[in-house]
Amino acid sequence: MARGQVTVEPVAASEKREAIFDAYRRWGFLQADLDPLGDLQPVAMAELDVDGKDAADARAIYCGSIGAEFMHIADRERRNWIAQRMESESPAPDRARILERLVGAEIFEQVLQTRYLGTKRYSLEGNASLIPLLDEMLAAAADLGAEQGVIAMSHRGRLNVMVHIVGRQAAEVFARFEDVDPRSVLGSGDVKYHLGATGEFVTPDGRSLSMHLVSNPSHLEAVDPVAIGRARAKQMRIGAEGKQRVIPILLHGDAAFAGQGIWAETLNYASLEGFTVGGSIHIIVNNLIGFTTVPSESHSSRFSSDLAKRIPIPIFHVNAEDPDAVVRVGRIAIDYRYAFGSPVVVDLIGYRRHGHSEVDDPTITQPRRYRKIQAHPPLYQIYAGKIGVDATPSVEAVRNELDAAQKSAEELEKNPPMREMPEYWSAYRGGRYSASLEVETGVPANELAAISEGLSSYPPGFNIHPKVKKLLEQRAEMGKGKRPVDFGMAEALAFGSLLRQGAPVRLSGQDTRRGTFNQRHAALIDTENEEVFIPLANLSPDQARFEVYNSTLSEAGILGFEYGYSRDYPETLVLWEAQFGDFANGAQIIIDQFIAAGEDKWNLLSGVVLLLPHGYEGQGPEHSSARIERYLQLAARDNIQICQPSNAAQYFHLLRRQALRSWRKPLIVFTPKSMLRNPVASSSLAELSEKHFLPVLPDKGAESATRVLICTGKIGHELVAERKRLKDSSTAIVFLEQLYPFPEAELTAELDRHASAREIVWVQEEPANMGALAFLLPRLERTARGRPVLSVKRSASASPATGSAGAHELEQKTLLALAFATTKSSSRS
Numbered sequence: 138m139a140r141g142q143v144t145v146e147p148v149a150a151s152e153k154r155e156a157i158f159d160a161y162r163r164w165g166f167l168q169a170d171l172d173p174l175g176d177l178q179p180v181a182m183a184e185l186d187v188d189g190k191d192a193a194d195a196r197a198i199y200c201g202s203i204g205a206e207f208m209h210i211a212d213r214e215r216r217n218w219i220a221q222r223m224e225s226e227s228p229a230p231d232r233a234r235i236l237e238r239l240v241g242a243e244i245f246e247q248v249l250q251t252r253y254l255g256t257k258r259y260s261l262e263g264n265a266s267l268i269p270l271l272d273e274m275l276a277a278a279a280d281l282g283a284e285q286g287v288i289a290m291s292h293r294g295r296l297n298v299m300v301h302i303v304g305r306q307a308a309e310v311f312a313r314f315e316d317v318d319p320r321s322v323l324g325s326g327d328v329k330y331h332l333g334a335t336g337e338f339v340t341p342d343g344r345s346l347s348m349h350l351v352s353n354p355s356h357l358e359a360v361d362p363v364a365i366g367r368a369r370a371k372q373m374r375i376g377a378e379g380k381q382r383v384i385p386i387l388l389h390g391d392a393a394f395a396g397q398g399i400w401a402e403t404l405n406y407a408s409l410e411g412f413t414v415g416g417s418i419h420i421i422v423n424n425l426i427g428f429t430t431v432p433s434e435s436h437s438s439r440f441s442s443d444l445a446k447r448i449p450i451p452i453f454h455v456n457a458e459d460p461d462a463v464v465r466v467g468r469i470a471i472d473y474r475y476a477f478g479s480p481v482v483v484d485l486i487g488y489r490r491h492g493h494s495e496v497d498d499p500t501i502t503q504p505r506r507y508r509k510i511q512a513h514p515p516l517y518q519i520y521a522g523k524i525g526v527d528a529t530p531s532v533e534a535v536r537n538e539l540d541a542a543q544k545s546a547e548e549l550e551k552n553p554p555m556r557e558m559p560e561y562w563s564a565y566r567g568g569r570y571s572a573s574l575e576v577e578t579g580v581p582a583n584e585l586a587a588i589s590e591g592l593s594s595y596p597p598g599f600n601i602h603p604k605v606k607k608l609l610e611q612r613a614e615m616g617k618g619k620r621p622v623d624f625g626m627a628e629a630l631a632f633g634s635l636l637r638q639g640a641p642v643r644l645s646g647q648d649t650r651r652g653t654f655n656q657r658h659a660a661l662i663d664t665e666n667e668e669v670f671i672p673l674a675n676l677s678p679d680q681a682r683f684e685v686y687n688s689t690l691s692e693a694g695i696l697g698f699e700y701g702y703s704r705d706y707p708e709t710l711v712l713w714e715a716q717f718g719d720f721a722n723g724a725q726i727i728i729d730q731f732i733a734a735g736e737d738k739w740n741l742l743s744g745v746v747l748l749l750p751h752g753y754e755g756q757g758p759e760h761s762s763a764r765i766e767r768y769l770q771l772a773a774r775d776n777i778q779i780c781q782p783s784n785a786a787q788y789f790h791l792l793r794r795q796a797l798r799s800w801r802k803p804l805i806v807f808t809p810k811s812m813l814r815n816p817v818a819s820s821s822l823a824e825l826s827e828k829h830f831l832p833v834l835p836d837k838g839a840e841s842a843t844r845v846l847i848c849t850g851k852i853g854h855e856l857v858a859e860r861k862r863l864k865d866s867s868t869a870i871v872f873l874e875q876l877y878p879f880p881e882a883e884l885t886a887e888l889d890r891h892a893s894a895r896e897i898v899w900v901q902e903e904p905a906n907m908g909a910l911a912f913l914l915p916r917l918e919r920t921a922r923g924r925p926v927l928s929v930k931r932s933a934s935a936s937p938a939t940g941s942a943g944a945h946e947l948e949q950k951t952l953l954a955l956a957f958a959t960t961k962s963s964s965r966s
């Protein structure tokens with residue numbers, strides 16, 4: 138009998154037997170036989186120091202090749218389910234198929250090793266039973282209704298998974314080893330072990346699942362939330378059966394699983410309404426090493442999987458060298474996911490046959506372990522021996538197939554496409570900006586009135602909070618044109634109008650339902666029973682879906698999810714809001730590696746919107762700056778849009794433009810705080826009907842100005858107030874509402890209009906080493922046509938803002954004074 142197929146003769150239950158079994162259910166995994174090379178030694182456990190038949194039976198089940206960790210799950214039904222599966226016989230494995238998959242996986246790596254010696258491929262050898270594991274999991278998922286699989290993984294074994302699970306041709310992978318024509322990708326593209334792929338997986342009985350391997354950066358685990366967001370979007374497209382039909386499977390390295398916080402952030406939202414995917418499957422491709430770092434240096438726990446115990450989900454450790462046990466665990470994991478809608482972790486413990494990559498010598502740091510590995514045969518040989526089959530003919534057949542594939546690779550184009558875009562992307566485009574992309578964003582007054590009606594209504598008998606009631610009354614007046622529209626209302630009207638036009642809207646972030654600054658109130662809370670009513674979800678029967686969620690207190694995990702969601706739901710306006718813009722740098726990997734570079738590296742588009750509250754208001758170093766400079770530094774070749782709308786109507790048109798244009802580009806919006814309700818930043822209802830978003834707000838009333846101040850955001854309103862106070866009639870103030878793509882034509886036209894201006898002054902609140910200054914200066918010089926361009930800003934500083942409200946006031950006054958001072962003093966840094 139193979140190790141994975143443990144059975145125990147039925148014995149009458151007794152209290153004593155139950156107690157012994159209970160100890161093994163709880164602690165057996167600590168003495169399980171999990172490591173093919175024997176380095177992971179059993180832990181001495183007094184609770185398991187029992188003799189006799191009962192103990193032997195329990196030991197055979199819980200200390201064999203499978204170590205099941207599940208007694209930390211409080212729900213007795215779930216614990217019983219797992220115990221029952223562990224303690225009962227499972228169907229006989231299809232050993233011929235397992236062997237075929239192992240031969241395929243290992244010979245593929247060997248062929249790559251021989252053909253492309255000295256090239257990195259991150260071999261799967263040592264954990265080759267990953268392929269039969271995925272094979273069984275997908276077949277099990279298909280039995281339960283899965284039609285699509287979303288897989289995320291890093292480098293290890295990726296090429297193998299592409300060919301043996303995602304269904305790409307080996308020839309396509311070989312062609313990528315031949316390298317690409319450099320002229321086709323100069324400065325862009327990505328390495329082969331980061332690229333995504335789509336394909337088809339066929340189960341042994343001929344059913345097929347469409348597979349999607351997610352593109353990812355080198356940054357380990359960063360793809361986790363992205364893959365979950367993508368799976369969620371695919372599920373939402375399907376509707377009620379989405380969770381059944383789309384299964385996300387995430388593969389992790391052992392060191393990365395234990396070490397990377399973004400994965401912990403992702404797991405944390407596994408069961409939350411706005412983020413759940415009905416259970417994700419996690420496989421740790423555990424080779425007990427991370428580059429050169431061993432587990433005792435890598436985590437403080439015995440297993441790298443311990444982090445998963447932050448939520449009550451099962452963890453199955455399994456010896457990768459017992460393929461029968463591996464496939465058994467695969468089926469149990471999938472069945473559990475479908476039974477309880479819960480994530481499951483499978484910790485597949487093997488080894489790494491080569492160095493971190495194939496050009497790395499592991500004998501320098503792990504000489505003893507690598508002596509063992511060199512003497513250790515490949516798994517297919519061990520397994521063939523165990524099941525009494527001669528593997529030689531299949532090995533030869535696979536080699537021949539791969540030889541043929543390599544020959545045909547030479548015929549293929551060097552950079553063959555590995556994926557097909559889903560149909561829902563056909564209406565959208567990326568690439569460079571063109572004015573022909575523009576659309577009308579104005580909404581007629583009668584439509585705005587109808588939306589306002591819905592926005593300010595709630596069901597009869599709903600106990601509304603008096604402060605919210607007042608706000609809704611004010612919004613109703615705004616909708617009738619009796620009161621200027623503020624930012625909160627402009628946003629609600631933008632969302633409402635899109636929803637009624639059929640464009641779904643999804644918004645998440647910390648405390649986003651109410652809004653950090655009490656400005657949104659997208660969810661009304663009944664003061665008696667705390668029931669929730671969402672006006673935007675109840676505007677009209679045929680409207681599109683509106684979702685708004687308070688997120689977990691995470692930036693990277695949630696922004697990654699929303700980016701992923703936007704990747705598979707381009708019709709939806711997907712927005713993520715930072716509590717304050719400062720905190721977005723917690724998601725820097727998602728911003729740098731996916732949002733800014735995704736189109737360049739992978740030719741993958743996203744229309745995700747980042748709402749980043751920004752503005753110097755004396756709140757200290759951490760609540761002032763959303764770091765405009767960071768986004769401008771990431772901007773090139775029209776990869777992202779960076780905007781700071783200075784009034785409510787501009788915000789309205791900007792949001793609508795983002796949803797209605799066919800151009801799918803991430804949009805970074807610097808949003809206001811104190812300006813949210815400030816009358817100077819409010820707009821008339823008519824402005825929502827007439828205009829579209831203006832990248833430059835001209836100063837029409839200052840034709841004969843001798844100086845032009847250019848600014849963006851709140852400081853502009855302060856400059857306008859100061860000009861009024863000074864009764865200055867020689868200064869024009871121009872708002873730059875879109876920083877990138879830089880609106881050169883619009884700004885040039887505006888500066889040309891101020892022909893009598895002798896100097897152009899850029900004014901910003903940020904210190905000299907931050908804000909838009911460095912980005913803008915050369916561009917402003919171009920648009921100024923030879924006139925001097927000066928700048929007013931805070932002195933360069935290591936921290937974005939002062940902690941003292943008094944110092945802030947003083948600095949702000951100085952900025953205003955300098956902006957209106959004579960040429961000589963206006964450039965200081």
Ligand SMILES: Cc1ncc(C[n+]2csc(CCOP(=O)(O)OP(=O)(O)O)c2C)c(N)n1
Nearest residue numbers: 293355356357390391392393424426427428
């Ligand atoms: C966030 C991040 N930090 C560092 C690295 C560099 N790096 C690449 S692979 C690796 C080791 C990964 O070990 P493990 O997660 O166990 O996976 P394995 O390579 O062993 O399969 C490291 C440190 C990286 N890619 N990403």
